[in-house]
Amino acid sequence: MTRTVSLLGLLTLTLLTACTGTQSVPTASVNAERFGQVALVPLQAGDTPESVARALGGTVLEWNDCAPGDCTALVGLNAPVNGQLGAQSLRALGGRSVHVEHNRNAFGGSGTMIATMGGKISMWAGGKISMWAGGKISMWAGGTYSALPENTALWQKIGLEEGQRLAPSLGAGVTVAVIDSGIDLQHPAFQDALSAPNTWQDFYSTDGVPQEEGVFGEGAYGHGTNVAGIVLQVAPAAKIMPLRVLGADGSGDVVMVAQAIDWAIDHGADVINLSLGSTESSKVVDRALERAAASGVLVVSSAGNENTSPITYPASAARRKGLNSSLVSVGSVDLNDVKSSFSNYASELEMVAPGESVYAPAPDGQMAAWSGTSMAAPMVTGSLALAIAEGAKTSELAKKITEKAQDVYKDGLNASYKDKLGDKGRLDLPAFLKETLD
Missing domain, CATH: 3.40.50.200 (Peptidase S8/S53 domain)
Known part of the structure; x- marks a missing residue:
């Protein structure tokens, strides 16, 4: 199941953490920020929206409840990463493969x-x-x-x-x-x-x-x-x-x-x-x-x-x-x-x-x-x-x-x-x- 955060102007939302437990995710205001890039992050046990957002320096937009083959977070980014995340961010995420693409005005x-x-x-x-x-x-x-x-x-x-x-x-x-x-x-x-x-x-x-x-x-x-x-x-x-x-x-x-x-x-x-x-x-x-x-x-x-x-x-x-x-x-x-x-x-x-x-x-x-x-x-x-x-x-x-x-x-x-x-x-x-x- 996909949980959408922030862009729909929700005030609060309780989301499942990656594979275990529940976690409250802070959301953006009604006038949600538009992001230069967006990242798809494969989630692991113990991840929380806060930990993923902190590691990437971004905002969690979606948190997927570990459906088979789709255990990911969608994260909005404004720091220039040129399609790749910095070494510090990857270390914080355990070196996992993160997909980054251009977001703003792409369509x-x-x-x-x-x-x-x-x-x-x-x-x-x-x-x-x-x-x-x-x-x-x-x-x-x-x-x-x-x-x-x-x-x-x-x-x-x-x-x-x-x-x-x-x-x-x-x-x-x-x-x-x-x-x-x-x-x-x-x-x-x-x-x-x-x-x-x-x-x-x-x-x-x-x-x-x-x-x-x-x-x-x-x-x-x-x-x-x-x-x-x-x-x-x-x-x-x-x-x-x-x-x-x-x-x-x-x-x-x-x-x-x-x-x-x-x-x-x-x-x-x-x-x-x-x-x-x-x-x-x-x-x-x-x-x-x-x-x-x-x-x-x-x-x-x-x-x-x-x-x-x-x-x-x-x-x-x-x-x-x-x-x-x-x-x-x-x-x-x-x-x-x-x-x-x-x-x-x-x-x-x-x-x-x-x-x-x-x-x-x-x-x-x-x-x-x-x-x-x-x-x-x-x-x-x-x-x-x-x-x-x-x-x-x-x-x-x-x-x-x-x-x-x-x-x-x-x-x-x-x-x-x-x-x-x-x-x-x-x-x-x-x-x-x-x-x-x-």
Whole structure:
């Protein structure tokens, strides 16, 4: 069992010591310190949170109760150690192997807002983004449909209309954790579309209000709101669990991402959307992803927007043994199935989806279009939610959604990126659901 300390603003917490006894761990204040680096320390009998913190000169953030193969402490550090601990610290820990990695601002969101539409509050009246109606993706507004034609071509490309007919529950009963920059909690589009408030968390500000912060049109402000809105356009009856790990500039810490994944697992998420990434892999986040896989929770991760190979982490880990049945990596194509100019690519990339000019809710009751692999990922997330709501086995879904993708290499298309946009390619929602629900 993992016990989380300090970043959730707890005042006191009694934790098990390493393998024996109990120990009270002092915690940081509500405005928890952000650490330059983080260390994973293998624990031994007799260790206490105080002794480990003292040896490293850091702050204990998690203390694991010696589950088989995972008897560790997670320690935040601000002293420069360059990936290794000093000899004095290692002597104090009996020379054991300690893993250290960069923590602060290691992760960033991936997307660019390209257009806004103000004055749209009335269009969201009644709150709920609804299913395909009259050939256009629409929003339910006080009992009548108000057409939103901006995304019609995108939804036609992935077969959303047919997909929603094949999955008439529309995601009902499924909870999707959006781990991002937060969302606009007051946006009418999210009325009755969020999970219970006691499942929300802001790991950036260490409180229970994951509200987007920033200035409209700058940085990442609106990123999470857009991502959540895309999920709901695909699976309109699903519930969004908002978890904030990114600041207004779009950056966030390793510890925030790992603890948000753990939080989502513990609070009933069925699918986790990670429209964020890092140029470096993380053992700390790996452990959280492994716990998600063991719990049957699916994770979708965007590939990054630098037009480079390799793709960002954790998307890059999607083919790894132990994660390949639960983690899906997603890049972006345009409406002609051509790789988006910004999308990263690699042999590790599993699939792509349309990620250019995707309209969705924006802060202050508005609507905005964003482009990025961040926008492609929630289309896949919403598709998984549709399948889960119809009773599909989650253990098979990550494989099937990639296997049933539409070929983006035929007739020489994307020749420069052969086998680097997935084995097949672009999301095909009807093909996926027919294979899954038959």
